[in-house]
Amino acid sequence: MSAVPAGPAAPSWYDALLHPDTVAILGASGTPGKTTARPLEHLRLHGWRGEVFPVNPARDSVLGEQAWPSVRALPVVPDHVLILTGADQAVEAVRECAGLGVKVATVLADGFVGGSGDGARRRAELRRILDGSDLRLLGPSSLGVAAPGRRFAFTANAAFAEPDLDDGGVFVASQSGSAIGALLSRGKEMGIGFHGMVSTGNEVDLTLGEICLASVDDPRVRSYALFLENLTAAEDLRAFARAAAERGKPVLAYKLGRTEAGAGLAVGHTGALAGDDAVADALLKDLGIARVRTFEALLEGQNLAVGLPIRPAGAARARVCVVSTTGGGGAMAVDCLAAAGAELPGPSAETAERLARAGVDAGGGALIDLTLAGTRYEVMKGALDIVLSALEFDAVVAVPGSSARFHPELAVKPIVDSGGSGTPLAAFVVPAAPEALRLLRANGIAAFRTAESCADALTAVFDRRPPTDRAHYAAPTGTPSTVLDEAESYRVLDGIGVRTAQYAVLDARDLPGDLPVPGPAAVKVLSSEVPHKSDVGGVVLGVADGAELRGAAERIRRSVRQRVPGAAADRLLVQTMVRGLGEALVGYRYEPDVGPVVVLAAGGVLAELYQDRSVRPAPVDLAAAREMVGEVVAFRALGGYRGAPLGDLDALADAVVAFSRLAELEGPPVLEAEVNPLIVLPQGEGVVAVDALVRREREG
Known part of the structure; x- marks a missing residue:
């Protein structure tokens, strides 16, 4: 492994956040068990050695300790203040902390989010206060932080009433306050300890990525577990992910929900295809972060991830061998691994021969079932030695x-003794066997209670690739946007080198005697007010001559006027129809939290229904575009499947690259662009756009 790059010292606020010498609790309650009493109770329970100042102007004492009327009245300026008041009082408390020179304040209060004017006003006021000070703010709506190795549990989360906090090498950062407590309790059961745990809340100031970046050079941090609710401050997350990868510190993430930001502005299929969880998946993959789908894998996968360096770009999917003493349990593992995308090639002839000499029948399939004989140490250990050394x-x-379950020491000893061979080794323990799991984890073996979490963690960790360096594009200015009509959209495509089918723009009130382009032709209403033309009867196909053109124009005008009252229906676009081997959708979209993304999908009016797509942060290079083509199932038919003609998939990849660079186009920023369909012609003949839609900011 290469030397760890030297990094800057952690900022002073980082020590104040997790390793302070003095803290104050503003709004501390004297009622045991109450949310506002918990931080002081937790600090005393765990024996934290720093100074604690309860602040409550309505009390002389809190839980038997002297209470102070304000932060200003304290004998020292605390490093870190936890604010447990209502929202408006919290704003004033932050102002007081900023004026006093407090390094970090954590705000638990609600009332800062949502669409209400009060929430926006409070957030704006917090930013004004912070802009003029050195104070850093965690939250609002943060449940606090913990540093178990220092017995520091500065949190209102009830789970930290756990009598012992286990130190360890995992750093937890969560946008959910409750999740840090869930991870603490699950980690204790698994024998996994934590170096730091942070609930970031709404991230008005300190972001999850910024906090993790500050910890990345701490030698006691081995790996990261992220619990994400959204993808705000993606550039901070990118900077952290790059630094963690350089230092060989793996990052696993569990992401909730869907990315809905900006979906209401979508005018094409691209918004539906890219505006959901696919964006999160694409971003995390681009950052080299292992995204797990099961909550248990977020922790159970830590031992596996620490022992496996990030793999180079272009590496194949993981090739996994399953060795079992129980056919049913082994088959469960095989099924889940296959469903998660792992390859299960089975042993080679050479490996099968080595196993046979050791008395093991490889069976010729993906599972090596040792049967009850595998409960003997020498049988399991011998089989594992062979497959762990197999190339x-x-x-x-x-x-x-x-x-x-009943003989854990005997059952797991051959697995424990086989660890450290260089090939990653994991265990899925079929029965409920907590002691066996404990023994495995205590010896550094990644051990899983379910086949699903085992497959989830293994494939996610193996799928990590080095973070991609991408240009940072300034966000659009927020100027109102405009939807271009199809002809205007084609001019944008001309600017990025995407070929369009021959077309002409006509006035339906003054039509020529014949088709202006080679027929048969598609006749379409040309209006930015009608982006989905076929939905309102705005398209007629197969028009062969001037008479049919006039009939098509009348049908289109009548249908559009009935179904889109007030929309202009007199301009028409007449376009030569193009036949190819397949249809694609290529789209571009600026996602508010993530930045530009590019989408490739199966084309046509049912694109959203099929959800057969690939998404990447933009821009992409040709290698990434070719990967995207390979990820869309529909395009396998264009690759010569069962002797079918070859489509020009190289030209399709070129079009994806071109679309991904729309952020670099001069003029008002492009917010959304789409070609659907993009006709894929036979190999060597290219691709042709036969419909397009672009939304961009208006000219200043």
């Missing part, structure tokens, strides 16, 4: 059966 496997999953 055809990237990882091995050992699956002990019922003996793991």
